[in-house]
Structure formats: C-alpha cells, structure tokens
Amino acid sequence: MLEEFYQEDDGMSGTVYSKLFDQNLDVWIEENVSNEYAISCIESLNSMNSSLVDDICKAAIAYCEDFCEMVGQQPPAIERIRDVLHYIEFGTMNIEEPEDDKIPVVHLGGGCEWEQEHGIELIIRNGELIYLGAYNGEWAWGEPDHYESDYNYAFVIKQKK
Template sequence: MNGWELEKPNEDILFGKKKRIKEYAQQNPLAGTDKKGDVLLIIRKYHPSLNCSPDDPLYRSDTYRMCLAYYDAMSYSYFELPSGLHYTGVEARIDKNTGKAIITIHADGISRTTNVTELYQKLSNTTPMDEDAKMAAFISLDNTVNTVKRAAIEVTEVQSEILGTLLQDEQFDDWWISAPTAIPYLDGQALIFTYTDFNPAEDKAFITEADETIRNFLSLTAIDRLAASAHVYKNCMEFLDAIGYNEEEDALWKIKDPQQIWRQVRYNQCYVSREPYEDQQVYLRLSCECNWEQEHGLQLVFNKQGKLVRVSAEDGDILGYEGDGMIS
C-alpha cells in the first residue's frame, strides 16, 4: 500500500462512515486512527512539489518527500518528516483534557509523541527545510504544545438571534448545527450553518460575534456573489495551470467569462468558527464542491463585516498561509 488509496476520508469522518477508515488503518501499518475514527493519520511519500503521490501517472517523480498526512472532519494537512528514517507505524488518540489528537510516530526504534499544533510549528510543509533540520525537528517533538485542559461542555443546544436554536452535533461535542436557512447570496438556496470548535464554557463572546458575522453574510445578495466571480475564476485557472492541460478539464479551460464559473460550483454548508492561530476573529466559511478541485473542494471565507477575504481549496485553514487565496 502506498498510502494514497483512500479518496476523501474527511467526508467519511464528517458523515460518520468510519468503517472504511478503520479497516484501512488495520491493513496499512503506516496508518492509524483514534478509537472513534475521528482522526486518520498516514505516513506516505509525496511528490516533491505537488500534493500528490510520486506514483501519480500524470506527475511522476524520481524524488519524493516523506510526510505525515493528518485528516479530521474539517481539515487535511501534511507535515514533512525526515526521509532517512525507516517508519514502522503511527498512532492517534484523543486527549480528554484538550479534545485534540495526540500523535505517536514510530521509526527505527525511535518514538516521538506530538500534536498538530506542534507539527505546524516544527515540520510544516510550507517551510523549506533540509534533511538535517527535519531530523532535528523530529527528534525535538515532545507534545508540550497545546496542553491546556478544556472546560466541560454541559449544554446540548445554543441560541442564536439569527439562526434560532443550534443543536449539539452527535459526533463532535463542540459542533452546533442549525436548521437549513435560506441564503440570498445563493439565490435563496437553504443551507445548514454549523458552529465548529466552539465551547460555550470557554468563549463567552462567540455567539454575539457569530450573529454579527451571519447577519452581515445574509445581507449579501446574488449581485455580491457575481461580483466575486473573478476570485473564484482565478482559483480555478491557477489550479488548472498547476496541473497542466487534461482533456477531462477541457470545458473548464474554455471558460472565458468569470461569471460562468458558478455553473461549476455546488454549495454544501456554512461553517462559523474562531480563527485559532492569527487574529482569532470569527469567520464564516462557505463550503463548496467544484469541478476543478474535486479532492479538496472550494471555500469562500467571509469576515464579521461580511467581506469576502479568501477563496481557496478547503485546506483546513481559515486564513491562508503566506497569503494563499487571500483577497487584498
């Protein structure tokens, strides 16, 4: 197994179809899940510059990066590992104090325990590192980041002035789900709004800020969506340029009017959450499927004022690293 056999494991986690993930982890010694199957880890080889297998028939490469892939219901990330080690396994468990995954990587008699926050800080795939630096970073992993104990969640519903009652998700206790709500930005199509990573006992200001964010988003119309066409069209064209011409995407290559790009987009739902790393403001993410990036989809990110601030693949981030997808 090369670690690339599964398609869209995030969706399996999100919709509770975890049997396939657990079976895969049992079959692949370099894959692991937590007991519930909320997190999937895979150690695998990546193309030297693209987010794909070096065995991809369209983008073959004789060189590769060894990486750890991390999937949960809302995000997909991968972190560079030293290529000189022989990896023998990876494990995941959920820390009951923080609600986050604790990750243990085994290689050549070495075991290192860490978490996603520490991996972002030390082994991010966006930071160029030579093998010596990767090895030093790997050896230093010790799970000392992000160990604050989480307050208990003792309610099963929260109230929004805009959306009414949001019920606690059955899988994730810090997710809260609304009834479908009509969205003028999408010509009246109704979508569910989900608060994610929200603990009412820890973030007293969240609901007020979320209401402001949702109110301003719902004030937008289809005219505002069409005004954003150039940004979505740009995302499509940049993706096509990166992968090169493929006959299957010929219809996409022929699009010349940016407003026609919306015909290639399908809307899933809206996620509202607080950005955890940079400005820690509340944002709304409109989650979409699109005909060009079928694996990672498309997201439109709106700030509290209702301004579109980012158009990108659904990469697990609200604000793009080093400006990726951000709109100035």
C-alpha cells in the first residue's frame, strides 16, 4: 500500500497504489498527520463504492463538456460514463492535517485531456465527492458552501439529482 516513503522537512513524500486508476500516485503527507490517518485516507482511495465512482465520472463529464463549450472545442466521445476515466490521469494525492482524524479524505490532482493548463482536482471527504474541477489547490476541510461555486462540478451534479 505505502511504498518508498521519505521524511522531508515538513512532512513525508512517497508513492501509493490506486486500484481505481491502476497506477501509483505520488503522495504528500503533511507534518503532524498520523500514520493511522494516512492509512485510512489511502484505504478510502482504494475502497470507493460504485456509486461514488459514478459520481466522479458524472462530475468529470460535466467539467469536460462545460470547459469544451467555453473554449469552443469538441469534447471527447464518451459512450459510457466510466469512459471519461481514459481522459484523466491523476498523479498526486495530498493528505492534509485532519480537522477530524475519524474522517478520511481523498484529495487528488492530475491532468485531463480537455484542460491541459489547469488539469483536474477532486476531494472526497468521508466517502462523499465534495469537489471536482480545475486544479486550484483547494483545502480539503472547507465548509460545504465553500465548494458551491459554478466551477465545482461535484456540486453541479448534486443539483441535478
């Protein structure tokens, strides 16, 4: 699960395997994060239920379609919602000091084919997708209304439910 970890001045860095994306992610663990909490976040990454994965995909499709419309480009052809995962490459996981160490957070950043400049970021807190949009370096512990912007596609898909 945890591979090649190195102590840094203000935290730890290393790699972790993601089952969903079938790849290793670079992981940054902030200083003052317990090993137990880091492991719970990594376990949360690797135990997402099907409904959560579908929400991620729906939000990513909404992000893709909205961005492509804004810049006048054709979005990729996506026949099944999980096909969007072929256009995304998450490369990093951040584990921030928790406000509540009983609530795991999955905070990923990476690239996507439709928005190569700003990429993609997602935050899942306690098994719920709370942010998916361009990579802005969001804080994982914001209040729900903090994430309710026009460019948070996790919020957009919740409004459609």
